[in-house]
Amino acid sequence: MKPTRQSRRNFLKTAGAAIGAPMIVPSHVLGLGDKPAPSNRITMGVVGWGMMGPGNTNDFMGLDDCQVVAACDIDKDALGQAVGSINRFYKNEDCKGYHDYKEMMARKDIDAVMLAVPDNWHALTATEAAKNGKDIYGEKPLARTIKEQQAIVNSVKANKRIWQTGSWQRSVDNFHKGAEIVRNGLIGKITHVEVGLPAGHHDFAGTKDKMTVTDPPARLDYETWIGPATMEPYIEGRIHKNWRWNYNIGGGQLLDWIGHHCDIAHWGLGKDDDGPVEIEGVGEFPAKDAVWNTATKYRIESKYADGITMTIAGGHGDIRSGTKWIGTDGWVWVDRGGFDASNEEWKKMKRLPEDQRKVSLFYSPGHHRNFIDCVKSREATLTPAEVAHHSAIPGHLGLIAMLVGHKIKWDPAKEEILGDAEASKLLMRDYRAPYALG
Numbered sequence: 001m002k003p004t005r006q007s008r009r010n011f012l013k014t015a016g017a018a019i020g021a022p023m024i025v026p027s028h029v030l031g032l033g034d035k036p037a038p039s040n041r042i043t044m045g046v047v048g049w050g051m052m053g054p055g056n057t058n059d060f061m062g063l064d065d066c067q068v069v070a071a072c073d074i075d076k077d078a079l080g081q082a083v084g085s086i087n088r089f090y091k092n093e094d095c096k097g098y099h100d101y102k103e104m105m106a107r108k109d110i111d112a113v114m115l116a117v118p119d120n121w122h123a124l125t126a127t128e129a130a131k132n133g134k135d136i137y138g139e140k141p142l143a144r145t146i147k148e149q150q151a152i153v154n155s156v157k158a159n160k161r162i163w164q165t166g167s168w169q170r171s172v173d174n175f176h177k178g179a180e181i182v183r184n185g186l187i188g189k190i191t192h193v194e195v196g197l198p199a200g201h202h203d204f205a206g207t208k209d210k211m212t213v214t215d216p217p218a219r220l221d222y223e224t225w226i227g228p229a230t231m232e233p234y235i236e237g238r239i240h241k242n243w244r245w246n247y248n249i250g251g252g253q254l255l256d257w258i259g260h261h262c263d264i265a266h267w268g269l270g271k272d273d274d275g276p277v278e279i280e281g282v283g284e285f286p287a288k289d290a291v292w293n294t295a296t297k298y299r300i301e302s303k304y305a306d307g308i309t310m311t312i313a314g315g316h317g318d319i320r321s322g323t324k325w326i327g328t329d330g331w332v333w334v335d336r337g338g339f340d341a342s343n344e345e346w347k348k349m350k351r352l353p354e355d356q357r358k359v360s361l362f363y364s365p366g367h368h369r370n371f372i373d374c375v376k377s378r379e380a381t382l383t384p385a386e387v388a389h390h391s392a393i394p395g396h397l398g399l400i401a402m403l404v405g406h407k408i409k410w411d412p413a414k415e416e417i418l419g420d421a422e423a424s425k426l427l428m429r430d431y432r433a434p435y436a437l438g
């Protein structure tokens, strides 16, 4: 007999629920070849349909054993586009639209969620999802502040959830090859790492000339869009896509990119659970009252306990975009579409030969694929929450060092700034009532 969705869920409640694993009935039992029946796919709800949400959703819809059944956005136009795209893909009307992510996450028939909301909303949406027993594909940087990141890590762990971060570069060949070369000691002992990020601001939404205060459009629930951040008048130039250029919501180019190139740097260094002990930084900032007020040029120098130093920079010609590890016997550089190294042989190969892979880093079948695989197997993904947390910490600390204007000291084990009340205050931001990080 073909099990119904209801019967599978009821079965799950009694059988596999203790470990929170969705149970998949093999497709051959149902006579469907390799494709699982709709009632046996991992069901997903997606939150945020802006620049990143649609791409992530398309990748999940492209997986046979995944079914997107719900979409949420607080902009009616975006929500309409989300529901329309998803239903067009499946040629049905099954995707339900939500204004309130909590209502969507309360649904018992949703296994996992994809979160692609601005950084001010990362912690609240992620912890709500974890509390509701959802596995989570969440975006980088893990959150707007270090304390919010800690809340996500703790909630995911406490609720035994599977988490994949959108730091998809780990699923791309050249980054994998670069990190494996470094991890296998082929450039000797690492002395220094350069992390080159973009500078300036990029007008993603084409709203750079919309910098005056107006009423919010009726389609957008602006009050909720601001969420736990400080209430500010509506200015179109700092809303969709371009919010990242204002510190109230995002963290500028530095935090937009730290979860990509510093994530790769840490992967190669084997520092997925580590962080620097000393950080100092200088930046060039627009006028304080500018609508786009994030640093346009910055340079952060940090040191790890083992003596390795790292420069993170945007807008400095001597630091090339991407990640460059420098060791006693050579160097490797990687970027999107780019690979270079001190050894010509490494440039020609797709992957490191097996005999040189004494440390073999997980070779991803695809970033979204890896998430769904892990939802089923309950194994850790390529980029769990605690990895994203550590990948973003050097960026957060760098920003804090720039803002306070002096060197700060960090205890990576206790995750505390040492002896510096001014800097420590910036590990968290006050939440606007009634929002609270539970």
Ligand SMILES: NC(=O)c1ccc[n+]([C@@H]2O[C@H](COP(=O)([O-])OP(=O)(O)OC[C@H]3O[C@@H](n4cnc5c(N)ncnc54)[C@H](O)[C@@H]3O)[C@@H](O)[C@H]2O)c1
Pocket (backbone or CB within 6 Å): 047, 048, 049, 050, 051, 052, 053, 072, 073, 074, 075, 078, 099, 101, 115, 116, 117, 118, 119, 121, 139, 140, 141, 166, 167, 168, 224, 225, 227, 239, 240, 241, 242, 243, 256
């Ligand atoms: N991995 C990558 O390569 C990559 C690339 C771009 C963006 N991102 C990340 O994706 C996230 C989203 O960025 P974006 O550029 O897509 O932003 P965006 O502004 O384009 O889209 C965000 C959407 O979320 C909606 N939203 C905001 N608050 C909401 C809430 N409380 N409930 C429901 N919907 C809400 C907005 O209305 C908007 O439609 C960010 O964390 C960003 O850093 C990752």
